[in-house]
Amino acid sequence: MSKLAIHGGTPVRTRPFPSYVTIGEEEKRAVLEVLDSKVLSDFLGTWSPQFYGGTRVRKLEADWSAYFGVKHAVSVNSATSGLIAAVGATGVGPGDEVIVSPYTMTASASCVLAFNAVPVFADIDAESFCLTAETIRARLTPRTKAVVVVDIFGQPADMDPILDLARAHNLLVIEDAAQSPGARYKGKYAGTLADIGVFSLNYHKTIHTGEGGIIVTNRDNLAERLQLIRNHGEVVVKNKGTKNIVSMLGFNFRMTEIEAAIGSEQLKKLDRLLQPREEAAAFLTKHLGGLPGLTLPAVLPEVRHAWYLYPMRYDSRQTGVSRARLAEALKAEGIPIFEGYVEPIYLQPLYQEQQLFGTVHCPFQCPHYKGKANYGKGLCPVTERMHYDELLYTNICHADITKDDLSTFLQAFHKVFDHMEELRS
Numbered sequence: 001m002s003k004l005a006i007h008g009g010t011p012v013r014t015r016p017f018p019s020y021v022t023i024g025e026e027e028k029r030a031v032l033e034v035l036d037s038k039v040l041s042d043f044l045g046t047w048s049p050q051f052y053g054g055t056r057v058r059k060l061e062a063d064w065s066a067y068f069g070v071k072h073a074v075s076v077n078s079a080t081s082g083l084i085a086a087v088g089a090t091g092v093g094p095g096d097e098v099i100v101s102p103y104t105m106t107a108s109a110s111c112v113l114a115f116n117a118v119p120v121f122a123d124i125d126a127e128s129f130c131l132t133a134e135t136i137r138a139r140l141t142p143r144t145k146a147v148v149v150v151d152i153f154g155q156p157a158d159m160d161p162i163l164d165l166a167r168a169h170n171l172l173v174i175e176d177a178a179q180s181p182g183a184r185y186k187g188k189y190a191g192t193l194a195d196i197g198v199f200s201l202n203y204h205k206t207i208h209t210g211e212g213g214i215i216v217t218n219r220d221n222l223a224e225r226l227q228l229i230r231n232h233g234e235v236v237v238k239n240k241g242t243k244n245i246v247s248m249l250g251f252n253f254r255m256t257e258i259e260a261a262i263g264s265e266q267l268k269k270l271d272r273l274l275q276p277r278e279e280a281a282a283f284l285t286k287h288l289g290g291l292p293g294l295t296l297p298a299v300l301p302e303v304r305h306a307w308y309l310y311p312m313r314y315d316s317r318q319t320g321v322s323r324a325r326l327a328e329a330l331k332a333e334g335i336p337i338f339e340g341y342v343e344p345i346y347l348q349p350l351y352q353e354q355q356l357f358g359t360v361h362c363p364f365q366c367p368h369y370k371g372k373a374n375y376g377k378g379l380c381p382v383t384e385r386m387h388y389d390e391l392l393y394t395n396i397c398h399a400d401i402t403k404d405d406l407s408t409f410l411q412a413f414h415k416v417f418d419h420m421e422e423l424r425s
């Protein structure tokens with residue numbers, strides 16, 4: 001078989017892999033209609049009919065509610081804003097702890113800090129990469145008020161035991177479904193499994209509006225709080241007659257009519273965009289099986305995975321070749337393969353130095369906080385093992401990838417694994 005590209009041989013692939021494109025004529029037409037209307041946003045930060053936004057914003061919210069079978073959808077300008085609003089809606093504040101995952105995009109944890117509460121990191125499960133009821137239970141204290149569970153890489157967390165635990169301890173659960181629109185758990189959509197769900201519509205996600213997000217909930221009181229936080233709540237509560245104003249600082253998290261119009265078109269495509277992801281993932285799983293040291297992604301029972309990413313685990317002890325060396329050899333063959341995903345969030349400077357509001361170390365060391373924030377190395381061993389040692393992933397499971405692309409991806413893997421002994425030295 002031919003020489004490894006890393007040793008000067010010909011790469012399996014020289015053309016780049018196709019990028020993922022979801023924007024077409026439908027979105028173009030929708031945007032032009034908004035431009036022709038001249039009303040690019042129709043929100044007002046006052047208690048008026050426009051408090052809830054313009055016609056396209058409201059249509060996207062109605063479309064989203066209908067599709068996901070949830071009572072309220074509240075659009076926002078990003079999932080980061082959505083997570084902040086969700087934490088605010090729970091009423092969390094100084095002295096409170098919120099349990100979060102360390103293996104996710106930073107905002108799934110930093111949303112807690114916006115309300116001067118303390119993120120407490122629980123470990124992930126090595127199969128699903130999500131929090132579990134057991135890892136959450138290990139971090140419960142009398143100060144725990146809520147949990148942010150992330151459906152990472154497109155797979156919903158095993159939510160039923162998490163909800164049971166949360167009910168028993170009077171905690172609210174926020175589900176970060178940014179990477180998993182259309183995924184399902186026991187027949188229900190990811191994002192709708194907990195008290196509040198948050199979706200992202202940023203450019204990199206399965207469907208997008210450039211930037212954007214949607215928050216969903218079945219509870220009227222939470223929906224009202226989300227709408228107030230989205231749009232300058234403190235100015236509105238008096239005229240609106242809202243009594244509970246705890247953690248009700250408002251922001252401008254409003255989505256424009258342009259993004260909303262794109263969002264309604266994107267939502268129509270979601271089903272069509274998911275099927276090729278599933279097919280690509282099934283193809284990889286079928287043909288990558290049996291390679292030494294490589295564990296392919298497990299799908300939990302009664303779950304439909306949305307395959308935002310295709311995560312694999314690699315055990316270098318079985319081959320004697322480090323993950324870095326293997327990844328280097330695979331990349332040299334011209335395929336998109338990445339190591340580690342994100343650094344455990346608690347190891348970021350923010351948590352290590354605990355500098356946030358001014359220089360007084362609030363909320364980590366504040367008179368209202370009776371706990372002790374632990375962000376030490378070793379806190380979440382599974383997460384650290386995935387990041388530093390085991391995780392390899394690719395982003396090629398999507399609708400614009402062809403069978404031919406998938407075949408070259410497999411060829412590169414088989415070629416490198418056939419030459420493993422040459423990588424050992």
Ligand SMILES: *Cc1c(COP(=O)(O)O)cnc(C)c1O
Pocket residue numbers: 077078079080081104105107108150176178179199200201202212213
């Ligand atoms: C992308 C992402 C977010 C943030 O989404 P934005 O819309 O970019 O703010 C939050 N959580 C997870 C898991 C994500 O992947």
